Amino acid sequence: MSVDDGAVAIIGWDPSLVRETVARGLRPVLVRDVPAHLRGTSIPLPEETEEIVVEDITDVGDVWAGLTRHFGERLHQELRGIVTFDEFAVSTVAALTSLMNLPGSRLERAVLMRDKHLQKQAVLAAGVPAAASRLVVPGSERIRTPFPGPCVVKPVAGGGTAHTEMVRTEAEYEALLNKLALSATSPFVVEDLVDVAQEWIVDGVMQDGVVVFSSVGRYAAPCLSYTTDAEPLHIYRVDGTGEDERCAEARAFAGKALQALGYTDGVFHLELLLDRSSDTFFFGEVAARVGGCLIQEAVLLKHDFSLAGGAVDVALGRPVQSTSETTDRCVATTSLHLPRGTVVRLPNSGRFAAADDIHEVRVAVLLGVNDHPEVRATTNWQGLALVSAASLAELDARMAAVRGEFIEQSLVAPTFGTGVQQRAFLADYEDAWRRLL
Template sequence: MTAIPRSLVLVLGVDKYVLDACERHDVEAVVVVGAGQRDYGLQPVPEGMTVLRVDSVSSPEAVLGALHRSGYAERRFDGVQTSDEWAMVTAGMLAAHLGARAIDPVTALYFRDKTLQKRRVREAGVPAARTHVIEDIHDLGDLTELPFARAVLKPIAGAAAAMTSMVGDIGRLRALSAKYRGEHTGQRTFALEEYIPGDEWVADGVLHDGEVVFCALGRYGVPCMTTIDRELPLWLRRFDPNDEAWAYELGEPVVRRALTALGLRDGVFHMELFHDAETGTLTFGECAARRGGALVHEEVQAKFGVHLGEGALFGALGRKPEIEVKVRPETIGGTYLMGRPGTLFHCPSPKDMSALDGVEYVRVESAFGASLSSAVGSTNVRIAQVLVSASSEEALLRRFEELRVWFDERLLIAPSGPMSGLRAWQRENWPDADYRDLPWQS
């Protein structure tokens, strides 16, 4: 009897949940790891998987070179998968060359270029912000006024709200242009988007053959732009499909129409929308053809029992995911644990935090010795993240605040600044050790 060969998937970047799904479903994985992710070192590749090292997983040349050097260029891959926002189009292009399944490159482009994305969604009748393309943020050309009364400036294909700013007048836009020109920023093509007010919602789910087979809705505590501007710790919580059925009745049709307009057929998605509580309407924000960041996977798995890594892997392979939703009654959410500017010497361990009431998962992302900046700048700045369950949203928010205080009290961070400030910090934390430069006594 001939054995059925194992499926072979090319994975661009390290997503521990996709690799976990590979192990659970006996899928052979060749994992391409970029220099940045290797240097960061947070997520190791499981033993037994083939690792190809490249400078960048978003470079087709780098990935093809690694495949040829390793002898894998002639292997028959069943799928190409990535959870890396920057490698979406690359995955589609490589799959076309390798004869494997993956997201179509043009579809991937619609999930990257925010102006193309919003235009297509608007054409399908889904409310979305109007946009204006700035071809080179270093040179505004003859732009003398904002196209909208209030706008959001962002890279045309960015991630995590990096380099995203509120713009209220042409003076502010010119100041940002001068700033980015002075910094010699690599990203030059930007979008000005019409500002859309409201609560910011999220939708995370799984598609198969063009149909949404699972969708989990939730909301940010405050919109991401407000989080960045005010340097607040980001937090999310999931809507309960039973107790908050109204949110699903409002949100799911919009989610489905937007995904249909964008052409995604298989895999996972992370969508953001704006909810106007007064009118009860939703406006499309943006969407990624990958799982969300922060603790999105953990929130969805904790609340619904759904493994988004499996959905992503099966989407790449063309398999229908076997989804069995089990809704927990508790309120589930995640929050960032921040720090202070300086050098991190110590923070509580995941084991210590997991022993606290309601804490279900902890990820510490900064290693001891890391330099902590005072500027937030994106939704990726934090020391750690924590997943919490509680009896209600009010109880969840109380627990978040208690955890932040508890965490902050146990941080050991050497402040930035002159040596005299460090000496004062040293005396405060080690009062019994005398390191003064005293005269020698015979």
């Protein structure tokens, strides 16, 4: 397919959006900030790719200036659509598409897909079950919420469980707010704690107010447990694994929540909390982008449907190709972790790709110091793997094996250990090198 004079602006780096833009005969124009530009990528870009470097991809003025510098007088003629999978650029893209009268979600709806407090207010007003939400500014006496009981405290427009903590006592609550007062740059929301038995997700695409595709998934354990426990993050694609009734319930719930938010066009990643006592779903939160942790790659493997392709079609105002075929294999992603220390050697992801049931291994960590944060977020890992198997039991066993191989093929020096541990490591390391010489 030849590339015409049309272009799609992709705000933030995402290789799937680049590929799908090229597949539609258009030029992908990446808009990245300086750190992302200098960081580069290990994934080769198609030769049609162009790049714009700006200071802040979440700032409408910065992105508009970058587009103007790049296209000049050709901007309105050549730019056919704007799209992002960056959580923090969702409202930016909505503002720009409104400004240029391009297809996509408008700003008043995009804001609801970002702001956790406004989300809760909108769905609760529509009768969709959700936890109560209150605003607080850490350190402020004027905008302060008394301890409501066991709760979750999170940034009002954050992402990936970053700076999200669960507290059960008033003493814990006061200590957390005092800690946040020293570093917070955002208002926070205080949500009632739901007794979560399971956490489910629905990932899909909406166009003209209709869900044209959706895929149901489930976390092995609720996301909040990942922030405090040492267990890896597992995300299963659940369609076709014997939970059809629950999948239908999750889809119906997601449709009601999206309708309450007035979201009509674009991809979505919606999280549902299965309440332990009532065995019913509660609205968790939703984003106007794909989920992280190889979710879109898992959806493509499970359903042969590209969420990125759907996002580009919506951004261009073209009908989304909604046909898909669900495989009967069990599919999941798992996070890969290394111990604290200095990473000296990393595994070759190509060695994993040789296995038929390991579809992708993405190594995120670079050589150097690997220091785990005090409170983890769902973005704190050193790698990810996408795995399939004939049964859920085989899938769990295979993911465990991949995690073990990832550690075995890596080498981490005990930077934070004792002098005895560091000297012992150095001695073993030197012996290993001598045996290779």
